[in-house]
Amino acid sequence: MFHIEDKVRHIVCPYCGCLCDDILVELTDGRISGVENACTLGAHKFLDDADNRLKGPIMRKGDQWVDISYEEAIAYAVQTLSEADRPLLYGWSGCVTETQAIGAHLAELIGGVVDSTTSVCHGPSILAIQEVGHPGCTLGQVKNRADTIIYWGSNPIEAHPRHLSRYTNYADAYFLHNAFRERKVIVFDVRKTATSEIASEFVQLEQGGDYHVLSALRAIVRGREDVVPDMVAGVPKSQLIRVAEMCKKAKFGALFFGVGVTMTGGKYKNIRNAIEFVDELNRHTKWTISPMRGHSNVYGSNEVFTWITGYPYAVDYARGIAFYNPGETTAVDILARKEADAALIMASDPGAHFPRTCCEHLAKIPTILFDPYPSATTHLCTVQIPCAVNGIDAAGTAYRMDGIPIRTRKFLETGYPTDTSLMHEIYEQIRERKEHV
Amino acid sequence: MSELLIKNAYVIDPLQGIHGDIMDISIRDGRIVDKVSGSCEVIDAAGNLTLPGGIDSHTHVCGTKVNFGRYMSPEDMRAGRTPRRGAMYPTSGYTVPTTYGNSYRYSKMGYTTLLEGAMAPMEARHTHEEFAATPMQDMLANTLFDGNWSLFEAVGDKDIRQAAAVIGWTLAAVKGFGIKLTNPGGTEAWGFGEDLASIDEEVPNWDITPREIIDTTIRACELLHLPHSVHLHCNNLGMPGNYRTTLETLDIPGDMNPDRQTLYLTHVQFHSYGGNTWGDIKSEAEKISDSINNKPQVVIDMGQVMFGRTMTMTADGPMEFRLYTLHHNKWSNHDVELETGSGIIPVYYSRKSSVNSIMWAIGLELALLVKNPWQCMLTTDNPNGAPFVKYPEIIGLLMSNKYRSKELSQVHKLTTDRTSLGSIDRELSFEEIAVMTRAGQAKALGIINQGKGHFREDALADIAIYPVKPDQTDPSLQYEEVIGAFQQTLYTLKDGVVVSRDGEVITGVANRTFWSKANLPEDMDVLKSPRFVEKFSRFYSVDLENYLVQDEYVQRGVAMNTGVNS
């Protein structure tokens, strides 16, 4: 039998915030048959794609799903969102900024709330940044210069598998002759992880001890080790002094932190302390700090919401101006208060991540889900609309965890409409409806 | 075909030598024409001041660091919120407004063209995405080369042609307009936490100096015939005593271009400080302006400071860190691999502070002591010295000695001793202001031929009609009226369409992005250089193929073709 085989290069992996852009995809008869350079997570995203897609839009009728057309799905969305008093537009981390921008404008048009998955991952990091700023850099700066790397509350080997090989420990460095040998990795975590196994220094702290340990390190770097007790949150003072010395001796240090610090006791105060630790180190040598953003384009949602609304997430347009108050205008809070009377969920899966009360409320109200694949949220929604997958059969802008904007590539023609075109259609129809009222 | 006639306009068009004549302006399909038919739509300008659309030749409105300024400052977003009104989206922000906020406010003030002062090539897509959301102005992006490794290699090899090849390729690759150098060499040194103290200090690890970077880049820019000259943010910004560095820098270029300057120095106020410490800082604006007055090859912009809250943001990472150690305010930094750096901190300029008051005075001194207005553009380095909405007040200060004296009496008393402002009685004319806010920019940026900055036949019909009748107004005394007039046009037209009227944006027209497309001979194809390509395969964190900015990002791009003489 004759097969048409093809290889496409420089594909951007749409899975995690590393946004690796060196993926090679092999196609056989228009199907993905092989993936090179990606990690397992990324490879599965590509390889499992075709088998998992929903064929077309579906609508819940009683306890049955019925197939509907895209026109019907759009008409439902238009009607539901125009008639809602407190619509919630949530998700956005897996779609392109072009779609996110329409989401922000749509929220304004209907007086709704637009929030991204940020509010359940790095929302606290942003609050800390809004208090004290963010000394960061692009990942290539770390790759070329860093001799000391800290992963704090983050296990990249499992969550961002190529972070170490592309950007830190195993990556080629311009300024280090033998980068792998010369680099030191320090891991702070409450338990042993795959990443702590490869660390040159593993600091195991007690659950919830991040703030204490960071405070102790700051004191030591400031020359006040006298105020530090012998043990801090399970860590011996001697180890903290050793680590602080390593940090000060670094020529270029980079601290990466994950949801292990943002979502434990202390939350944004932990991050604030970590940033101020890095500020302090900059008086001695060069250090940067960066959040390990999870979803491929969650950072894009923060960027695009900011230039349109002024705020990175949790924006409420109920009063006609952009209003931002995380804890009040965040999706989880609005659902927990049972305020939302309709929801649009774009390219994310709150059904798998939200507290039970929030999910129950989502199941009660009309919920429109845009997702190519069935997910936990499918069980909660009224209508699900599959669209082309960003990075496979749709292209657009995504922001890497360090703010580098990359254009994902479309390499398959499947016939699915893009979420950008569907959102555009919904926006225009609602706008026309408004004009005729 | 759409036609429009503006009648009874008090026109100042310095590029055409029109010095305030009452005349009619005819517009067809977005361009200035000789005549329109009798039946077309008419706007009666009623003798009000009518100028070509304003051009800001140095502002920070779009891109990574501007957006980070917003992102980290909900307090600033709350300080300037407007709801949707008609065609206007809601806006947020005062010192760093959202893109629509910037765009509407500039439009109200009659601005139709903006040059974003600093775009890191690697983050160009971001700038272009925000350009698309800044609908009321045509946009240009100065592109950062201050820490560009491929350029450094060419500088080290003393190879001007190679430098031109790198610059030409990069501008086309990222759809950039001109060359920006920010603290050349210093941003690279900041990669390891260092900075450079003089233009003759070696860049760590690179065996080259800022002087060599500046000189080579200027020559490469001229070899490429780029529309704009090298646009330089000097080394040592904001340091007492830095005027020496600035004077040395001013001496670098000869006069190499008959059509425009050879070097554009930006926000020179921040580079004109004498003294040795913050305690004895004083103005050296006289020495700086003397030098400029003797160098037709140089154009500057003011970088005026105005009192109040604002946000500083620059590619000059080490400078922002120094500022942080002074203010202990929140500090952000963002180094960009192989290219440049950046930093942000909010500041409050107080008239009770001697340093801030002296800074305020220096900007005004420069604008008044530089004799030729074509050599000094009116800017605040928005938002670094102040948000651009303060431009009308600056115009008032420059046009009225009375207003200036009144303000001078309100600032820190050391200002009178440490600056010459009190002894200057020059008052600028409407024509000089027109030069410093549009005609001079059009010339300095090299966009006269794109139909910007004048009303010649076939020019773009970008027009600002301000509610002031120059022949019936004495700005020296009626400065408040003048300020009010420049805050809000009667009409702003872009491409022949009334886009804003009495302070309300009423519609938009699709904006353009001007970018430079260097057509280079084969021997200047950098992609044939293994050393160049290796940067991408080994040291950049994105593939070369994904670095190139796709056409999707400049859907209304205007490619300005340039190239080397063969």
Ligand code: SF4
């Ligand atoms: S590290 Fe992330 S972006 Fe890279 S291949 Fe794996 S899942 Fe994809």
